[in-house]
Amino acid sequence: xxxxxxxxxxxxxxxxxxxxxxxxxxxxxxxxxxxxxxxxxxxxxxxxxxxxxxxxxxxxxxxxxxxxxxxxxxxxxxxxxxxxxxxxxxxxxxxxxxxxxxxxxxxxxxxxxxxxxxxxxxxxxxxxxxxxxxxxxxxxxxxxxxxxxxxxxxxxxxxxxxxxxxxxxxxxxxxx
Numbered sequence: 001x002x003x004x005x006x007x008x009x010x011x012x013x014x015x016x017x018x019x020x021x022x023x024x025x026x027x028x029x030x031x032x033x034x035x036x037x038x039x040x041x042x043x044x045x046x047x048x049x050x051x052x053x054x055x056x057x058x059x060x061x062x063x064x065x066x067x068x069x070x071x072x073x074x075x076x077x078x079x080x081x082x083x084x085x086x087x088x089x090x091x092x093x094x095x096x097x098x099x100x101x102x103x104x105x106x107x108x109x110x111x112x113x114x115x116x117x118x119x120x121x122x123x124x125x126x127x128x129x130x131x132x133x134x135x136x137x138x139x140x141x142x143x144x145x146x147x148x149x150x151x152x153x154x155x156x157x158x159x160x161x162x163x164x165x166x167x168x169x170x171x172x173x174x175x176x
Contacts, residue, residue: 033117
């Protein structure tokens with residue numbers, strides 16, 4: 001069987017009334033942020049226009065005001081297969097475990113996307129024993145090299161060590 005993604009009206013599919021997974025607000029917000037950041041890359045699985053898997057994605061799509069959502073049709077399944085697949089689909093995701101050190105390393109390489117919006121938290125990883133490698137700050141010398149009144153020429157710019165609220169410092173900087 002070849003999967004075919006199609007876009008349907010959000011109102012044309014309905015949640016399964018016996019869905020065994022609960023989606024709390026935190027979960028839905030994370031799914032919503034994922035859709036906003038990365039797009040709707042995981043179609044909802046439907047069987048005769050009833051959701052088999054993807055209830056959280058539907059809730060997030062509704063909150064986002066989407067009118068259509070991507071779906072894959074699972075209509076060739078029997079009713080028993082549909083029920084079994086819905087449970088297996090959710091359970092198998094729970095069975096895998098994170099490699100915490102690799103996860104921590106990957107998270108540290110992501111600097112422009114707030115991964116806490118998707119449920120990731122560095123302190124949680126530290127508590128779980130992951131090795132968090134942080135850039136080391138240079139040691140602070142006991143005595144500062146720059147002294148009050150020192151001026152540095154940085155190309156065409158000047159930098160002065162001083163109190164910017166002191167008019168005399170500003171006069172010196174301006175050459176006055």
